[in-house]
Amino acid sequence: MDAVAVTTAAVLVAAPASGQGKTTVAAALARLHARQGRTVRAFKCGPDFLDPHWLALATGAPVHSLDLWMTGEADCRRRLHEAAATADLVIVEGVMGLFDGDPSAADLAERFGLPVLAVIDAQAMAGTFGALAFGLQNFRPGLPWAGVLANRVGSDRHAGMLQDALREPDQWLGALQRGPGFALPERHLGLVDSGELGDAMQRLDAAADALAATPLGRRTIAQLPQVHFAAGPTAAAIKPLLAGRTIAIARDAAFSFIYPANLDTLRLLGARLVFFSPLAGDALPACDAVWLPGGYPELHAAALANRDDMRDALGAHAAAGKPVWAECGGMMALFDELVTKDGEVQPMWSLLPGRVTMQKRLAGLGPQQLAIAGDALRGHTFHYSTCDTPLAPAARTARPGVDAAVGAGAGEAFYVHGSVRASYFHAWFASNPEATAHLFDRHPIEVAHG
Template identity: 75%
Template sequence: MLVAAPASGQGKTTVAAALARLHARQGRRVRAFKCGPDFLDPHWLALATGAPVHSMDLWMTGEADCRARLHQAAATCDLVIVEGVMGLFDGTPSAADLAERFGLAVVAVIDARAMAGTFGALAFGLQNFRPGLPWAGVLANRVAGERHAGMLKDALRDPAQWLGGLPKGEAFSLPERHLGLVGAGEIGDAMARLDAAAAALAETPLGQRALDALPQLCFDDASSPADAPTPPWLAGRTVAVARDAAFSFIYPANLDQLAALGARVAFFSPLAGDALPACDAVWLPGGYPELHAEALSRCTVLRDALAVHAAAGRAIWAECGGMMSLFDTLVTADGTAHRMWGLLPGRVTMQKRLSGLGPQQLDIGALSLRGHTFHYSSCETPHPVALRTAKPGAVQAVGIGEAVYEQCALRASYFHAWFPSNPEAAARLFLPEPLKGAHAL
């Protein structure tokens, strides 16, 4: 099923994770996926299922990738849950497009606070806006009590569409901050919150619904493309990957792709004071360096090691938050300026509003790498721009898209890359040859 909503902030992640946890506790095999680009919601879904959570987007990851992952999940699991993105019909492609393409039954989650009869109008509109959309029903979130739940159910034209209501509950609320939910690994009682949500959901018709009442994902071998072998362009090379609370925006599929390219991955934690592992290339992923700026500014040994690594002509790919740590200065939301690692000249300043959002592609020679951008900061630097990303289907243009800075084999950008979209282009990020004017490997 696809857990969707009329908008962001309705409780999709809570319901999707609670449903996954409920069935996993009952001994069923559950896999969860996240529609669209997202690093944070998958943390909660992974905690609920005990399995990696991959993104699905008909543009960024591609239909063939989505089909292959759903095929594998259908072959090995009892329940497949896909959490939607934003509102059901938002974006191109949308969560509704994904549901329609693969026959995923839609569960609509609606925040029903301060609402009664309009709940029925929203539910009817979501179900009927696109004729033929697979549909499971509607669940009310943040319900005030039994009387309120009764009013919401009575507002539905078809009572059979009622999947129940979840009460307002601090015990299973998922905390938020800028960029989205707080990661499950940063909260000591994360599993307890999911268990509380699962217990509440168990009292609803959705929680009690038999799995055989849901549509079945049916694939034959011919309809699921086999993975084409990837040339080992990174064979024999070690890629050091920063991974901790400051650098946590890592798609599991990107790590899988590095392995498929032949690379050995060595993780290290800047916040824990880890030394830079012996490596041929470094990946500094996105995350929350602004929340840990003071600690990162003290990582002088790592800073010096990265400088030596870059001076030796070895590759560094710094992505969004990873790039932020490489500038001279990071100014946090309270106006405090922190000295950072100084491999790039200039400063990064946190803003109150989003500075970049949406799908992007990076053309490296004739190769096109897909991904997205999502950040609250802006950077000021005299460093020249080597390349720029572009919106899907557009061409790179001066002053449009995210800048890609290149200094020898150091590359940095706000662009978040989805490596499987073009393994050869992804390999380029970790090789010493310049990106600009790249030729086929």
């Protein structure tokens, strides 16, 4: 692609906190323009598997993460430039509250000149809406700004009160009223995956219809903020370290936490990818390595427990010295037992000794990095279960700012049991393709001891 800077319509959809409706508005805006024949590309700020599924449904295109630490500024710049070169509209959904996290959504907006479209859940406020909108806009001087949209509004009269509370009337982008017709359901790890709902597209269309009646929805592409995207540096060539290798990847409702960029990286490393669904009864494909991604094994524990054939096939695969990379939910399925939130004990696939137990509160959250063969592989952790195992960690992950090569103390355990490599750590493969290749080759893995 020509590395000339490009300009296109773009916004970053943010909020004062999580749960305000960022995904609903971002997906509705994407769907509104996509169904009018425009090319829309969406991104998610920070680590996330679930919101991108809704954005991908709305746009019909893969959704990548943008994170100034995990994916890196150069990667963010390249992806935004590539998207802007072909899209009529680029939408970036923020993470948590606008200024939460390090780096935050505001950092990303400022770095790339993305005007912030603030979504505020206004169901229990009136005049304070204006103060909150003013604070978001002015807390950081010079932050690019697009305007504010009120979500979960009770009536037209309520919307009028909110609009009147703004110091700058031209900042008003409209209101979405409360309505179950386009609410996106949630569970303990976030939004329910769009693929699990038979009416997912109808929900997006209902949200897009509602948005179409607002000042934001009535704006043409030319009336939306126009952003100048400079080209990023050329990405370093990736050596085909996995050429000739076939990697079998579990992919279904139990193992759905897969970054599209991770699949791209494996292909650039030369691997051939094949997919299988343990829930659908698929056999383990012929392969050189297996990747069991994260997901929701706890919601499908009984079905997974009945896959004795999968347990035997994975056991034979590992006994033959072929690598298995089990990531978070994938690791959970490999222990002897899984204890659900209700206390039900289900036998799992017994490639790792011990049991995992679901908790009512988060057990791990935040950016992490793992040192493999002297190189740091970046990623994150987010889980509600804990594991009890006699295995000693071969290494531990580290938080940003800690030297991953010297161990991490309180980071996530990285287990090595024969040819099985497992952790709650979710890796962003593109952050270090060479380190990624070590997860899937047959050589003993070299990690920093925790």
